[in-house]
Every structure is written in C-alpha cells, then in structure tokens.
Amino acid sequence: MGKRLKEHPLISLIVVAIVVMLLVGFWPQPILVEVVTVTKAPLTVAIEEDGQTRLIDRYRISAPVAGVASRVEFEVGDAVAKGQTLLNITPLAARILDPRSRAQAVAEIAAAQAALLGAEQQVNAVVASKDLADNELRRLRTLMQRQLVAQDSLDRATADAASQAAALRSAQFNVEVRRYELQARRSTLEYQTLLAEGEAIEPVLVRAPVAGEVLKIHHECEGPVETGLPLMEIGNPAALEVVVDVLSMDAIKIQTGMRVLFERWGGDAPLEGIVRTVEPVGFTKVSALGVEEQRVWVVVAITSNVDQWQRLGDGYRVEARFILWDEDDVLQLPASSVFRYRDGWAVFVIDGGRAQRRPVTIGQRNGLSVQILAGVDSGDRVLDHPSDEVDEGVSVRAR
Numbered sequence: 001m002g003k004r005l006k007e008h009p010l011i012s013l014i015v016v017a018i019v020v021m022l023l024v025g026f027w028p029q030p031i032l033v034e035v036v037t038v039t040k041a042p043l044t045v046a047i048e049e050d051g052q053t054r055l056i057d058r059y060r061i062s063a064p065v066a067g068v069a070s071r072v073e074f075e076v077g078d079a080v081a082k083g084q085t086l087l088n089i090t091p092l093a094a095r096i097l098d099p100r101s102r103a104q105a106v107a108e109i110a111a112a113q114a115a116l117l118g119a120e121q122q123v124n125a126v127v128a129s130k131d132l133a134d135n136e137l138r139r140l141r142t143l144m145q146r147q148l149v150a151q152d153s154l155d156r157a158t159a160d161a162a163s164q165a166a167a168l169r170s171a172q173f174n175v176e177v178r179r180y181e182l183q184a185r186r187s188t189l190e191y192q193t194l195l196a197e198g199e200a201i202e203p204v205l206v207r208a209p210v211a212g213e214v215l216k217i218h219h220e221c222e223g224p225v226e227t228g229l230p231l232m233e234i235g236n237p238a239a240l241e242v243v244v245d246v247l248s249m250d251a252i253k254i255q256t257g258m259r260v261l262f263e264r265w266g267g268d269a270p271l272e273g274i275v276r277t278v279e280p281v282g283f284t285k286v287s288a289l290g291v292e293e294q295r296v297w298v299v300v301a302i303t304s305n306v307d308q309w310q311r312l313g314d315g316y317r318v319e320a321r322f323i324l325w326d327e328d329d330v331l332q333l334p335a336s337s338v339f340r341y342r343d344g345w346a347v348f349v350i351d352g353g354r355a356q357r358r359p360v361t362i363g364q365r366n367g368l369s370v371q372i373l374a375g376v377d378s379g380d381r382v383l384d385h386p387s388d389e390v391d392e393g394v395s396v397r398a399r
Contacts, residue, residue, distance in 0.1 A: 030397035034384040035350065036334055038376050043330040045366045046261075047253065047322040051244030051300070055235040055314050056166060057173045058215065063225040064184035065204050067091040071222045072232065074214045080234060082176070082211040088203040089225065105185070112182040119178045123171045130164040137161045152257075159257035159274050162301055166276070169239070173210055180209040212236040215314060237313060242273060242300040244320045248282050251296035254322050260300050265318040266311070271304040275322070298322075325364050331372045337384045338362060338370055348383040348390055349376060355383060355394045 063069065067089040074086065137157045143149045187204055216233040219225060242262065246254065254275055262271040277299040285295045300320060302309060312318075338345050338360065345362050348355040360375030376382065381398075383390060390396065 030353065030395040031387075031389050032399045033355075033386070033390065033396045035381050035398040036337055036384045038331065038333055038372065038378050038380045038382060040329050040331050040378055042328045043326075043332050043364060043366065043369055043371055044323060045325040045364050047246060047250045047324065049244050049246050049250075049320055049322075051242045051262075051318050051320045053240045053242055053312055053314060053316045053318065055215070055237065056239040056241050057170055057210070058233060058235040058314075059173075059177065059209055059212075060233050061086060061206060061208075061231045062184075063089060063219075063227055063229045063231055064187045064206065065089055065091045066227045067204070067225065069219060069223060069225045069231065070203075072217055072220045074217070074232070076214050076217060078214045080208045080212060080214060082208060084208045085205050086208055086232065088205050090203045109182070109185045112178065112185045116175070116178040116182055119171065119175045123168070123175055126164065126168045126171045130161075130168050133157070133161040133164040155259075155274075156257045159276065159301075162274065162303070163276055166241075166301065176209045180207075206231065208234055210234070210236075235314070238306055238310070240302060240309075240312060240314070241276070242302065242318055242320060244298045244300060245283075245285065245295040246298055246322075248294040248296050250322075251278055251282075251298065253324055254278055254298055259323045259326075261321040261323065262302070262318045263321060265309075265316070267308065269308070271302060271309055271318075273300045273302045273304070273320075275299075276301045327364075330364075331376075331378060332369045333372055333376075333382060334384055335365060335368060335370045337382050337386070339386065347376060348386050348396075350381045350383070350396060350398075353395055353397070355386075355390050355392065355396050357392050 069089045070087050072087050074080070080086065137154075137160075140149055140154045140157045144151070144154050212234045213236070214232060215235050215237075218230040218232060225231070242260075256275050256278065258275040260273040260275060262273060265271065275298060279297045279299070282294045282296045285293050287293055333347065337347055339347070341357065341359060344359055346357050346359045349358045350356075358375055361373040363371035363373045365371070383396070
C-alpha cells in the first residue's frame with residue numbers, strides 16, 4: 001500500500017488535505033461577541049417627563065355690571081399698567097332694588113371688605129415667614145463657608161427662600177385683586193339704582209388690577225355683557241413656573257428643593273430649576289396606550305437667568321429631568337452587560353481569550369448604565385449582550 005502511495009504522490013496529498021480540512025472543520029471555533037470596556041465617567045440617575053410652563057399669577061377680568069361694553073383697543077401681548085383703563089361698560093338702566101336685594105348687596109360689600117382685610121393680614125404673615133427664611137439662608141451660607149453644614153441643608157434653605165418670595169408676591173397680588181373685587185361690589189350697588197329721567201348714565205371703567213401683559217381677550221367687540229362675563233386675562237409673563245405630571249411611584253422619590261434640568265425647550269442650553277411643591281393629591285390619567293395611571297403634579301421654579309428663557313410663554317412645552325443622583329467619576333458598565341446570577345449580579349470578563357464569569361456588586365442604575373461597586377476594575381473587557389452560547393471558559397473573540 002505504501003509502495004502504491006509512493007508511486008502516486010498526488011493521492012497522498014489529497015488524503016492529507018482531506019484530513020486537515022476535517023480537523024479544521026470540527027475544531028471548536030471562538031464565539032463572536034460584543035465587547036465593552038469598564039470605564040469611569042459621569043453617571044446621572046433622573047426621572048424624565050414632559051411638562052409645560054404656566055404663569056404664577058393669572059388674573060381674569062370680568063364684567064362688574066351688566067351693560068354694553070366698549071370695543072377693546074388692546075391686543076394680546078400689549079403691556080398694561082396697574083390701574084390703567086382697559087375698557088368701559090355703559091350700565092343698563094337699573095331697576096329699583098327691593099329691600100332684600102339691597103341688603104344682599106350691602107352684605108356682599110361687607111364680605112369683600114373682610115376679604116381685603118384678610119388678604120392684607122396674609123401679606124404680613126408671609127412677610128414674617130420670608131424674613132425668617134432669608135435669615136436662615138444667610139446663616140446657612142455662613143456656616144457652609146466654614147463647612148459646618150451639609151449641601152442639602154443649604155439647598156433646602158434656598159428653595160424655602162424662593163418659595164416664600166413667590167408666596168409674598170402672590171399674596172400682594174391677592175390684595176390687589178380683593179381691592180378690585182370690593183370696587184366691583186360697590187359699583188354694583190351704585191349703578192343698580194334708579195336714575196333720574198334724562199340723566200346721563202356714567203360708564204363704568206374697568207381697570208387693570210396689576211401690571212402685566214394682555215394674555216387673552218374674551219370679549220373684543222362692542223356689545224352687551226352680563227355681570228361676571230369674562231372680558232380678558234392679564235398676567236406677568238416673566239413670572240413663569242413649570243408644572244409636570246409624574247407617576248405616583250416616581251413622585252415619592254422627588255423632594256422639595258431637588259435640582260431639575262429643562263431640555264429640548266427651544267433654547268441652546270438646558271435651563272435650571274428646583275422643585276417647589278409636590279402636590280399631595282394624585283389624579284387618574286389615561287395614557288396613549290389606554291392604560292389608567294395614577295399621576296401627581298409637581299411644581300418647579302425656574303432658577304436660570306430670565307434673559308435665557310425670556311421667549312418662553314404660558315403653556316409652552318418643556319422636558320423636565322429630575323436629578324435623583326449625580327456623580328462625576330463613577331466606575332460603570334452598560335446595563336446590557338450585567339445579568340442575574342444566583343442571588344446577585346455577574347458579568348463575563350475576557351481573560352486569555354476565554355469568558356470568565358465574575359460576580360459584581362452594583363449601585364445606581366439609570367436604564368442605560370449601571371454603577372459597579374466591586375468585582376471588576378477600570379479597563380477590564382466585558383461581554384455586552386452575552387448570549388446563551390457563552391458560558392464559563394468558552395473561547396470568545398471580539399466581533
């Protein structure tokens with residue numbers, strides 16, 4: 001047989017080639033895998049939801065008396081001063097008030113006067129609270145310079161001072177509104193009297209209770225109006241806040257004074273804000289998929305300079321990111337490279353061309369990345385999206 005092979009060397013080469021191909025074909029091949037490297041980088045854990053802006057103080061001007069309103073000469077966006085005449089209403093010839101109606105009108109004036117006194121006392125109470133919050137903020141800033149207090153205490157004091165300032169502004173506006181309501185009640189009693197025959201009816205001047213801009217005009221053309229009919233709305237566009245509805249399970253994690261970033265609102269850079277209020281009452285909302293969800297309103301104050309967001313208006317859409325946790329130098333991996341193993345977590349590390357299962361301890365997670373507390377070091381090569389074919393000691397090769 002050997003002699004025949006020597007006489008026919010081509011057959012020998014063919015046999016050797018077949019044997020080599022069989023060996024190569026049946027030899028175990030490394031599994032192609034995706035590989036990532038353990039790195040240190042910033043990591044942020046946040047809750048992201050859509051929100052919208054709204055005015056902190058909005059005032060709806062209503063008709064104080066029934067009559068014929070003049071045409072409104074203002075347009076939406078026009079600035080108005082406090083006490084400026086917005087329009088006038090020519091009252092209808094009033095009927096004689098019966099004793100019951102007159103007594104009711106007098107009682108309404110007394111109630112409006114009491115409400116005005118209550119609003120003025122509320123201003124005094126808020127001023128005292130604001131002074132206390134300002135003093136506490138100054139004290140904590142001094143202690144912070146000496147590193148005697150934690151940063152979160154200073155953040156809460158800052159949020160409290162901002163909240164008290166907003167509450168004072170709102171209380172002062174409320175006093176002006178109460179005065180306007182008292183004037184309206186008095187006008188109702190004054191012009192609901194029988195006018196002498198031939199006597200000219202004096203028009204009622206409707207004035208702006210506060211300085212601001214015209215936001216909406218409900219009744220623009222000249223025509224009859226009833227008492228209490230909305231005429232227009234005014235407010236200060238520079239006094240904006242953001243309201244965000246979040247899932248109730250997320251609202252539990254959000255605290256007053258927490259840092260918030262507003263992104264994709266139309267500007268070049270994100271805006272800063274802090275949580276002012278997490279409302280204690282939830283509501284049911286049906287999602288786009290038809291699922292009922294329990295959600296909670298969160299009110300956020302914008303802390304960035306007004307010059308950065310002056311083009312924002314009432315009812316504009318923003319995307320809010322509530323920062324739950326944030327670190328600059330965190331050992332981390334993609335969340336897709338970590339898997340459950342026994343009672344904990346593990347990863348596959350490439351060691352000498354083979355996959356080695358290594359238990360790890362994880363910390364914070366944000367859905368895309370996970371913090372690694374122990375188990376691997378910076379620079380280790382780890383399998384991403386390990387398949388069922390990968391196991392301990394299996395030969396692998398980076399794709």
